[in-house]
Amino acid sequence: MPDFPAVTQLAIPFFIIAILVEMLAVKFGWGKGEFEMKDTFASLAMGVGNVVMGIVFGFISYGILIWFWQFRFFDLGFHWWVGLIAFLLDDLRYYWYHRFAHTIRWFWAEHVNHHSSQHYNLSTALRQSWTGHFTGAVMLSVPLVLLGFHPAFTAFVYGFNLVYQFWIHTEAIDKMPRWFEAVMNTPSHHRVHHATNPRYLDANYAGTLIIWDRMFGTFVPELAEDPPRYGIVRNIGTFNPFKVALHEWVAMARDASQSGLSLSQRLKYLLMPPGWSHDGSRKTSSVLKADFVRRNPGEAGKPGLAVTVGERGRVPAE
Amino acid sequence: MPLTILVPMILVGLALVAVAIHLLGLSKDVFISTISDAIRLLETDFPDAIVEEAILASNGKAAILKLEDGSAGLVEAMGDRYVTRVVARNDVRQVERKGDCELVLRLADFTLPRLILNFTEPKAALKAATWLTGNQNA
Numbered sequence: 001m002p003d004f005p006a007v008t009q010l011a012i013p014f015f016i017i018a019i020l021v022e023m024l025a026v027k028f029g030w031g032k033g034e035f036e037m038k039d040t041f042a043s044l045a046m047g048v049g050n051v052v053m054g055i056v057f058g059f060i061s062y063g064i065l066i067w068f069w070q071f072r073f074f075d076l077g078f079h080w081w082v083g084l085i086a087f088l089l090d091d092l093r094y095y096w097y098h099r100f101a102h103t104i105r106w107f108w109a110e111h112v113n114h115h116s117s118q119h120y121n122l123s124t125a126l127r128q129s130w131t132g133h134f135t136g137a138v139m140l141s142v143p144l145v146l147l148g149f150h151p152a153f154t155a156f157v158y159g160f161n162l163v164y165q166f167w168i169h170t171e172a173i174d175k176m177p178r179w180f181e182a183v184m185n186t187p188s189h190h191r192v193h194h195a196t197n198p199r200y201l202d203a204n205y206a207g208t209l210i211i212w213d214r215m216f217g218t219f220v221p222e223l224a225e226d227p228p229r230y231g232i233v234r235n236i237g238t239f240n241p242f243k244v245a246l247h248e249w250v251a252m253a254r255d256a257s258q259s260g261l262s263l264s265q266r267l268k269y270l271l272m273p274p275g276w277s278h279d280g281s282r283k284t285s286s287v288l289k290a291d292f293v294r295r296n297p298g299e300a301g302k303p304g305l306a307v308t309v310g311e312r313g314r315v316p317a318e
Numbered sequence: 319m320p321l322t323i324l325v326p327m328i329l330v331g332l333a334l335v336a337v338a339i340h341l342l343g344l345s346k347d348v349f350i351s352t353i354s355d356a357i358r359l360l361e362t363d364f365p366d367a368i369v370e371e372a373i374l375a376s377n378g379k380a381a382i383l384k385l386e387d388g389s390a391g392l393v394e395a396m397g398d399r400y401v402t403r404v405v406a407r408n409d410v411r412q413v414e415r416k417g418d419c420e421l422v423l424r425l426a427d428f429t430l431p432r433l434i435l436n437f438t439e440p441k442a443a444l445k446a447a448t449w450l451t452g453n454q455n456a
Binding site for chain 1: 319321324327328330331332334335336338339340342343344345346362363365366394396397398399401402403427428429430
């Protein structure tokens, strides 16, 4: 087996240089964007913590996949074309992981910290999870392993996916050429994903290829008349990286351990979408969208919003 | 990658970013200057909230709002952004008055557990405490 390098670690100098260039662009008005010292450091601390957690606990995820490797149906080897197919299939795997990470609170608890900044700049890309090795999301990679893609190979190509996703965390780039916006995930598409405007909630889950969102009905375009507001629906009041990493786990544990709940209600606090509550006192994304349409009936049926007032479904853009 | 390379690389990177932010002066603090700003900020996050009254903290970094449904709204400036909350009575762990014009607010909120609110006059502090606790003698 080839000795695959850790792509994301090798990219660290590029990440730093790119952040510095973006800062200069913002300072001298070459591109749109905003930085805040504490926010940037919280994001970088989350990135460092993610690397540390990968070094210390990465063996858990890798060990699970290696265990499954013995049950593989094929062994596709390490040819370049195998890597290309692995990249595409892993990008599809990432789409579903990401969709679950926004629609199942157990996974959201791990992923929310990436969305917890109210800024959107390249440092936000590094605001990564510390708890990803403990959620079981690694099981989504098992089908690839069983198909014959070696875990080390899929980890290697996933590194390129993550590096690709770095540059799209910026306001400095408006729109890319039309053909590129049609196929690839771009800063514009990903700004939508990080926005809390009701129409933009739960949209654009893509890693590298935006075609998955277009295929599965979750694509919403960025509208000039509704600029993205970044962050989460209930923004956090801290820059402390430990609180950033753990706040939703704490909130979920508190909710699920309230007195007087049935076992089913406790489980729903772990498995239902963020915002679900047993007494209906909170709002999920679909309720927030429906509320928005109720207040703005003229927006009904537009991408990301329900067709009629009260309908809690989603309308795909295309 | 060996830790002997990875760790220095990260440290140098962090230092460069710190120096750049400082030299470029990119950070700025925001303030809540007017009552209508406070209401607008709360209503952006809670569009169904109906604000009856609001008081600004004397340093312009926070505001407390009385809502029609009996709960209280909070807006806090955090760096160059704002954090908003609608707090019901059971979200408030303690409201402690310090001196005539200061309130120390403790919330059942993991990321915003404590808020210090200074007001220009004792009457405002008393009013804010009443909105938060419902207790006229707070």
